[in-house]
Amino acid sequence: MSAEEIFSFANEMTDSVMCLRAGGHHLQAAMLTYVAIEQMAWLSVEPLRSGPADFQDWVNKYMQPHAQLPCTAREIWEARNGLLHMGTAESYANRDSSEIRLVCYVYGNTPELANKSKGIVFVRVEDLVTSYLTGVMWFLTDLQANPVKLEIAKGKLARMLTQRPLPPAN
Known part of the structure; x- marks a missing residue:
């Protein structure tokens, strides 16, 4: 198993996101992108359990250093929580903290939004996906x-449910 297998896994996730986008399912594409980020984050750490x-x-x-989104990593985490757990742009942190802006999603040919509203930030779904893909490339380089780190990621990838072919029977 090599870094190419990790890239192949990331590519499968990306293909799935693109299928959703092509079908007009932009919020679902954002949801799957958050799942993909979380899985990449899990591959990057030593313990079997990862967290926020x-x-x-x-x-x-x-x-962020390579394809920066207009929000912080914490805001991305909270946006993930709201979308995956409640299907909303709002998470509990948006209600409890004035420091965490509400992430609102736009897609397609939406005019560029200035992100000047206090407490709100607009993120283009395409930019979220592109930022994830860029992150994967830098992660693989690392x-x-x-x-x-490669051995940690390979060991975890071997535990994941994927569509890899089964080894030949003896």
């Missing part, structure tokens, strides 16, 4: 340069 800090660290390390 690992997700945010992955976003900060691999996505894995290639760090054999210990």
Whole structure:
């Protein structure tokens, strides 16, 4: 197993996101992108269990420096929570903290939004997907340069449910 298998897994997730987008299911594409980010974050850490800090660290390390979104890693985490758990743009943190802006989604040929509203930030679904893809490429580059991290990711990928062919029967 190599970094190419991790890339193949990320490519399968990306293909699934693109199928959703092509079918006009933009919010569902955003949902699956958040799942994909979370899985990449899990592959990047030593323990078998990862959490919000690992997700945010992955976003900060691999996505934001290279394909920056107009929101923070914490806001991306909270947007993920709202969308995946309640199907809303709002998470509990938006209600409890004035520091966490509400992430609203736009897609397609929507005119550029200025993001000047206090407490709200607009994120283009296409930009979220592109930022994820860019993050994957930087993550793979990091894995290639760090054999210990690569082994951690490979071990976890071997545990994941994928459509890899089964080994031949003896």
